[in-house]
Amino acid sequence: MSNTSPTLAQLEQKDTFIRRHIGPGKGEIEEMLSAIGASSLDDLIEQTVPAGIALPEPLKCGEGATEVEALSELKAVAAKNKINRSFIGMGYYDTHVPNVILRNVLENPGWYTAYTPYQPEIAQGRLEAILNFQQVTIDLTGLELASASLLDESTAAAEAMGLAKRVSKNKKANIFFVSDDVHPQTLDVVKTRAEMFGFEIVTGPAEEAAEHDVFGALLQYPTSTGEIKDISDIIAAVQAKKGIVAVAADLMSLVMLKSPGELGADVALGSAQRFGVPMGYGGPHAAFFATRESFKRSLPGRIIGVSKDTRDRPALRMALQTREQHIRREKANSNICTAQVLLANMASFYAVYHGPQGLKTIAERIHRFADILATGLTQKGASKGVALKHSTYFDTLTVMVENKEDVLAKAYANGMNLRSDLDGAVGVSLDETTTREDILALFNVILGDDHGLSVEDLDAEVTTQAVKSIPEELVRTSDILTHEVFNKYHSETEMLRYIKSLENKDLALNHSMISLGSCTMKLNATAEMIPVTWAEFGQLHPFAPLDQAVGYQEMIAELAEWLIDVTGYDALSMQPNSGAQGEYAGLLAIQRYHESRGDSHRNVCLIPSSAHGTNPASAQMVSLKVVVVACDSNGNVDLNDLRKKAEEVGDNLSCAMITYPSTHGVYEETVKEICDIVHEHGGQVYMDGANMNAQVGITSPGFIGSDVSHLNLHKTFCIPHGGGGPGMGPIGVKSHLAPFLPNHTVINVETAGKNCGAVSGAPWGSASILPISYMYIKMMGSEGLRRATEVAILNANYVAKKLEGHFEILYKGNNDRVAHECIIDLRPLKEASGVTELDIAKRLNDYGFHSPTMSFPVAGTLMVEPTESEAKYELDRFINAMISIRQEIAKVESGEWDATDNPLHNAPHTLADICDSNWNRSYDRMLAAYPAPEVHRNKFWPTVNRIDDVYGDRNLICSCPSIESYVEE
Structure with missing residues (x-):
């Protein structure tokens, strides 16, 4: 008998992390390749990716480590950090994270793997937690309206300056006053923002604010050096001259101090970090932001509002969404796309628990x-x-x-x-x-x-x-947190059950695939998440001396080296703490580069009509004029229109912003030519990093010819979305832009520009979540990173192939291939049946799925991105659900089902529907709730019916309603 047992080397190879991260096994990959007509993954890539942009050499990120090896090595790096007792302050404090919140929120995939609540019927849990955060903000600041959180205190102050300019009655003023006792990092970020807007920043004692012709002023309460003084007269004096006053406040101090609202402030902002969120060397931390009700349409960021569902029950949703950059684009209030939901949830639970x-x-x-x-x-x-x-x-x-x-x-x-x-x-x-x-x-x-x-x-x-x-x-005399939710869950048993009850209302990646196009909802592996809660990373103050952060600096430097290799750039900044912030920082570098060459007149940004809404919104933040470039019938940038527009703007061309693969989900053959056209006219190419999951190891922005990109670490590099944040948006740049990367006024960043202001409050942004991406790359290695891209492309093509006989796939590239995502065109079905993309999105909830991206980049479509982490079983389950929904649409189309009395129009179905003794619909209850056999195995129940968006906007309530209002009669 021959000895066929595997060798030790073979056994060790089987324990690689790559097979844990990538969903389909070898046999499944072969089955899917056969289904789409490709002989191998290499064959598929050759069919899909233009040969002219293929990398000539593999990545240099090393071999993939096992989970045990990677954790052990990173632990040794982390041990090089020295954790001193921190008394630095400046907006960052040590805190006790209640263990019930640490274990059941921060370390719980039910909370950290959820997506932004654009599908509110399956996100009522985190929406309630964020509403609680808004209530905490409203109560402590004494103002009427609060947002769902911003990125950090410093950028919130910059947003307050933008709001002040929008709403101030002193329209001719161009001065924004900043008190000289504001935190230095806040002044740094505000100055950077003001420079691009063309605002003049004047600093001095707070008492001098009204001596200038200002549209707004920023005061700190207590001051950065700790003083508490009555600023009500200063506020009144500025307001008498039609200026808007923002107060940066310490949230814990407001428990004992008279609120900014009671002092007369128009805006209050700050960090919620000390409400149970570790310092983490700078973040992520949720900023709070509150203002007057009359300024609601100028408020930056998201607002959670109370509306009602079709059964007239209270239901929560994101309110006034038409303010956001997705719709208003360059006319948006802000380019913010990521809030800090996970951290805001932690802070709100901290307030609930105490x-x-x-x-x-x-x-x-x-x-x-x-x-x-x-x-x-x-x-x-x-x-x-x-x-x-x-x-x-x-x-x-x-x-x-x-x-x-x-x-x-x-x-x-x-x-x-x-x-x-x-x-x-x-x-x-x-x-x-x-x-x-x-x-x-x-x-x-x-x-x-x-x-x-x-x-x-x-x-x-x-x-x-x-x-x-x-x-x-x-001294505060007004009551705070009188709502029942803050007075009920103080034992750990009750708190645990409250957190669990909210988690159960939300669909996250721990339940099923979230196939959002352009959002890359992939595995956030446990081994990647573990280091986030290590004290060596969590307890460092961002302004601690660098010799105490040797481990952090080593980890950040190695991660930067890998990301530079992956992107094909020459330098990188970790400071931007969201993708949109990365866009802003990249455009800022471009504008600073032009100014250094005497080309400050270059102020036009070319953006394809298919671009993400953040692109034009970011462009306006650096005062660029947006000129839209048309796309052709295949969704590609129209080269003739690009040439024409570039020639028309001539020497005023600053840059073009493109996404690759395109927002339409295909690899454009002409991408190098696009870069050449822009460069010929003296412009720079900004490549949006949203679709990097289709590039890693196969091509790169730098190799293609781009000058700068941001990287969504919360997409391609596995930092979880957290229900709508945190995010990270580091930017990679070519060498000529490296001198213009953001620096920091408190801690000098050696790899940054020498005279460049900050874009975020901390030198390395949300540093404490960088270990997630570090661990991902460390465990995947060069081979695994490329394999992830290949399988992401395979999974998308498999879904497209299986659905193309039932739905129209809107755009395809060479050989009828899509990239890592595909767009399903529902417009013909909508015209024939009256069934809308919204109906299909909500009906998918009944099948246990989050909807794909709806009506972006084309109205009336669904964009599907399955990612490499989903196994064939889950892909087939989604495909079968979509085919089943197509069959349901056919029944409406033929007249077998009434146009409104059908499970699509009434979706999603709740337990209240199914248990209603007055069920009077023409279709069966079981069909409503269990439309496919697989649903019986793992049923997810939406807790509310379809929500009335219009009612919620017309009757805006962004604070906690009474408990009684949740009780169904």
Whole structure:
């Protein structure tokens, strides 16, 4: 008998991560190749991808590691970070993440793999959590209307400046005033944004704001150095001159302080990070943003609103969507496409879990420690050259010292970080993790070991002396978080059940495929997610000294090297913390490049009519004029129209923004020619990174001829969508654009431009989620990355082939192939039957699927992107559902089913429908709820019926309705 047992090398090879990430096995791949008429994956790629853009050499990302190997290696890198106790503040604080939220939200794929709630009937859970976030924001800021979160505090301030310009009655003014006690990183980002808008930034003491002819002003409350002062008169003075006042506020301090709304502010903004979200070396963190009801159509970002469904029950949805860039394009309020939903959910659950009394206890404890520290420093400081700069504060003291460098050195030696960028002073910010031992250690560092102070004695003194470190007129007297949801779930048992009840209302990747075209909802592997919650990555302050972040810098540098290889560029910036932010940063680099060459007149951006809505919205953020280029009947950029438009704008051409493969899901043969035409006219080519999942390992933007791209790490490189955020949008650039990458005012980024302002609050953006992409590339290696692209293309072509006999596939490339996604044209069926794309999207919910992308890039279509992570079984289940729906449409088309009394028009069907004793529809209940045999195995029940969008917009409510309103009569 021959020995046929495998060798050790063969056994080890079988344990690669590649086979975990890629859904179809070898046999399934062969079956699908046979079905579409390709002999191999190489044959399919040759048929699909133009030969002229194929990479001549494989990637240089190394061999794929196993999950165990990759985690072990990254753990060793993470161990190089030094976790000091952080007292830096500046908007970033250590916090306790409640374990019930850590385990059941942050570490739970039911929460982190969900998509943006554009299909609200199957997203009621996260919509409720975000509505709670809005309620927290409204209550604490004292304003009427809140958004569903923004990217970070600094970019929220820049958005506030944009809102101020839109709504200010002082139309001729061009000055935006920023108080000199605003966080420096916020001023940095605001200055960058203002530069491209052509606004003038004036800084100075807050009291001088009304001395200038301003359209708006930004104040900090408490100030960056900790002072609490009454800014109501300043606000009133600016408003008297028709200016808009935004107040950047600390959310925890607002538990104890009079709200910005009560002080008269028009806008309040800030970070929700200290509500149970780790510092993470800068993010991701949800920013909050609130304003007046009258400014609702100028509010940046998303708003969650209360509407009603077809059974007249309250139902939540994203409200006023016509404000967003998808529809308004270059006339949009903002280019923001990603909120920070997962982080906003964590912050809202933190507020729910602690409730108003729990938050008050946390805030009072922080403030009491600040009083104790201040009292001790005041008592012993005079003889040691130590004094407090301010007599009022919440949690932050600015301590004047004679020997600043000695104090900082002693702090570092004792494992502590103080704020170091103040003249002749150090900053000390306390938080909910502060202990008595920390206070004694701070006394030792600032006063010396012989201070002789006792925390207990000082606590007694603070009580007996009734220290008034918060001005009496600024003490909050108004109630917060009175809604029942914040007063009910304070035991872990109840909190756990509340979180689970909301999770059960949402369809995420842990239930079924989410086949969204252009959104790449692929596996977010557990091994990739694990490092996110390591303390070595989570507990670092973004402004910690670089020698304490050696592990982070090593990981970021290696990830950047891989991404440069993948993209074919020469340099990369990790700072943009969303894809749209990456577009903005890339266009900013282009404009700075032109200005450096004396070409500041170049101000026109050519954008194909099929482009993502963020493209024209981003272009307007750098004051570019958008000229639309037509597409031909196959969905390709019309070369003749491109040449014509490029010639017409002549020397004013700044750039063109293209997506590749095209937004229509095909590899355009003429893409290199497109780049050549733009370059011939002195322009730069921006290639949108949304469809990189069809490029990795096969071609690259740099090889094709593009000058800059952003990368959606939350698409191609496996950072999960989180229900609508976080995202990351690093930009890769050719060498001539590298000197114009964003830098940072607090921490110099060596690989960035020397005099370039920031685009995000932290130097490396949302750094704590970069380990996800790092782990993905580390485990896939060069071979796995290419294989992922090949199988993504295979899966899309398989779906297109199986559906083409039932639906029209709108666009195809060479050899009738599509790229990694395909567009199903429903317009002929709609005309023949009256069944709409919306009906089909909602009917898919009954089959247990999230709808593909609806009516983009062509109205009346569905765009399907199955990704490489879906196995043939799941693809077949989706295909069978679509074919079954086609058969249902045929019954409407033939008249067998009434135009409105049919399961398509009434979808999705809820338990309330099926259990209704008054069921009076002409079709069977079982057909409504269980339209295919596979549905019986894993039924997902939408919790509300189809939602009335018009009602929700006409009756905007963005705060929590009463509990009674959810109870069905």
